[in-house]
Amino acid sequence: MTIVGPGVTGSEPARDGRTWPHTRDATVPMSLRDTAAFDDAEEAGPDNASLIHLHESIAALLASRGQYRQAYQHLRSALDLATAGQNDPPQIPEQFRREVDRLRKEHAEAHEQSIRDSLTASYNRRYLDQRLVTLLGDADTTRTDLAIALVDLDWFKQVNDTFGHLVGDRVLQRVVELLQDGLPEGAFCARYGGEEFVLVLPGIDGPTAVAVAESARARVERHPWSKIVLGLRVTVSIGLSHEPPGGPSGAAERQLKRADGLLYTAKQSGRNAVAYHADGQAKLAGAAAGRRAVAEPRVLTH
Structure with missing residues (x-):
């Protein structure tokens, strides 16, 4: 995974095979890129948009390693940055919501497996x-x-x-x-x-x-x-x-x-x-x- 910072241009393949389009200064995952919340974050400055992408990229990396709690925290940080300064309650993008739900489910499953005996399913x-x-x-x-x-x-x-x-x-x-x-x-x-x-x-x-x-x-x-x-x-x-x-x-x-x-x-x-x-x-x-x-x-x- 390549994390793109301010001033870097190009494209990066997403996990589902798509290419994430660029903002002016950073590559941003589609989960927040196609939302009004991201437009507001982009107007606040390229650094803000880059931080959103950074948090999402770190979340994907942590999730791939099974560190679901930390991944969820980074996704929350990305959403907080995207909705900073809004007076109305943030409209959470559906793709983002699904990603958070998936991480929660995988974290719960991983935790349950870690405390169970593989043969008998009793606690270990x-x-x-x-x-x-x-x-x-x-x-x-x-x-x-x-x-x-x-x-x-x-x-x-x-x-x-x-x-x-x-x-x-x-x-x-x-x-x-x-x-x-x-x-x-x-x-x-x-x-x-x-x-x-x-x-x-x-x-x-x-x-x-x-x-x-x-x-x-x-x-x-x-x-x-x-x-x-x-x-x-x-x-x-x-x-x-x-x-x-x-x-x-x-x-x-x-x-x-x-x-x-x-x-x-x-x-x-x-x-x-x-x-x-x-x-x-x-x-x-x-x-x-x-x-x-x-x-x-x-x-x-x-």
Whole structure:
């Protein structure tokens, strides 16, 4: 892209293949060139017209790089220059309006893709870390409860080894759908890594969080996995940690570690279970609660 400044003449191809006609001193995109607003800007001086083109050219370059927010800001600057000094509200050119709408849409799509896991469409680790900082990062005594459930597929390596990775991918996608089914308002699922996922459950107390996690575990267990491939069976183990309202700040990493330790308890106590803390000790929820041996949570120091 060539940015033409004051005093330079010639023509420049637009992105749609047209040639942008010149003003007296600058090449200007058609989005503003054929408008009364641009005529007013041109009368104000060639420097003003050149700045309009400069902003539009920079916007096109930024958009091509995926920097949509900055591109939109430059388009707004171009419009402000074109309508400067007008008493009446500016008539936004239709082509300019469409360009701004396109940039907004592309920016929203790009942002959504940046926070989603490409395989399962659940949120990714980046989004999880950002949200946990928001939910737990402030020493705010008015903060509500927050439960974190760390979910791991049982014997998932055997699924891949026995049925292949394509089946394994389908299993991961279906597990995410089952985990997300019926989550409370404000809750979300994120892929933590590999076959591990996190359910973030804000605004619910400990017993309710246990019930939500146990329901998710049961849905996975009851799902007719043999419809995907004969002989397939999938279960999950879950470690659930809960932070009461007004807890200490900076608790995201600590709460994840507690959930990881309780996940170890669920695994060591027979898998296909939800492990949580209550009355100062580790317990198992639902049908697993009748098991005689409950392993102690693993304590992670780093």
